[in-house]
Amino acid sequence: MASSVQQKVRKPLYTPEQRARRNATKWTLVQGILAPIQFFVFAWSLAMVVRFLATGDGLWWTNVSILVKTVLLFTIMVTGSIWEKVVFDVWLFAEPFFWEDVFSFLVIFFHCWYLYGLFTGMEPRFLMYITLCAYGAYVINATQWILKLRAARLLEASEQAAAAARAGAGDPAGAAA
Numbered sequence: 001m002a003s004s005v006q007q008k009v010r011k012p013l014y015t016p017e018q019r020a021r022r023n024a025t026k027w028t029l030v031q032g033i034l035a036p037i038q039f040f041v042f043a044w045s046l047a048m049v050v051r052f053l054a055t056g057d058g059l060w061w062t063n064v065s066i067l068v069k070t071v072l073l074f075t076i077m078v079t080g081s082i083w084e085k086v087v088f089d090v091w092l093f094a095e096p097f098f099w100e101d102v103f104s105f106l107v108i109f110f111h112c113w114y115l116y117g118l119f120t121g122m123e124p125r126f127l128m129y130i131t132l133c134a135y136g137a138y139v140i141n142a143t144q145w146i147l148k149l150r151a152a153r154l155l156e157a158s159e160q161a162a163a164a165a166r167a168g169a170g171d172p173a174g175a176a177a
Contacts, residue, residue, distance in 0.1 A: 013096045013152035027083035038072040045069045049128050070111045103141035110134030
């Protein structure tokens with residue numbers, strides 16, 4: 001009789017070949033460097049936006065912070081698509097990262113709207129609300145990535161522990177896993 005409680009089997013984020021490509025490409029390091037830089041610029045810019053909305057002060061520096069965040073966003077998106085091509089053989093929307101890419105485009109949409117508004121003279125407070133939408137979507141996107149990568153690391157560690165246990169038990173298949 002089958003157990004009434006079935007354990008959900010989590011699909012690995014990477015096949016062994018994809019994991020090897022991920023570990024071998026310089027684009028993994030590039031993403032690993034750009035992501036925290038983008039986060040710190042986001043935090044600085046968010047503080048600038050909130051300060052401007054609260055006081056009306058610092059519009060020039062607030063716009064600079066948003067522009068720096070936008071440049072980093074575009075850079076991480078381009079390098080991320082190269083990374084996806086190397087690892088998954090598709091430029092964007094690889095199955096394991098589909099929703100992260102969808103939210104990336106939402107973030108890009110809001111940043112482009114901000115740029116359009118900045119260069120066409122939209123009211124600054126409205127631009128800041130657009131920016132807050134962009135930053136909200138960015139937080140959702142970053143959270144997706146962090147949770148997914150954490151789950152992948154936990155799964156990889158679990159697989160390695162299971163292989164080590166099989167190898168320690170004398171299972172020749174465990175040594176090859």
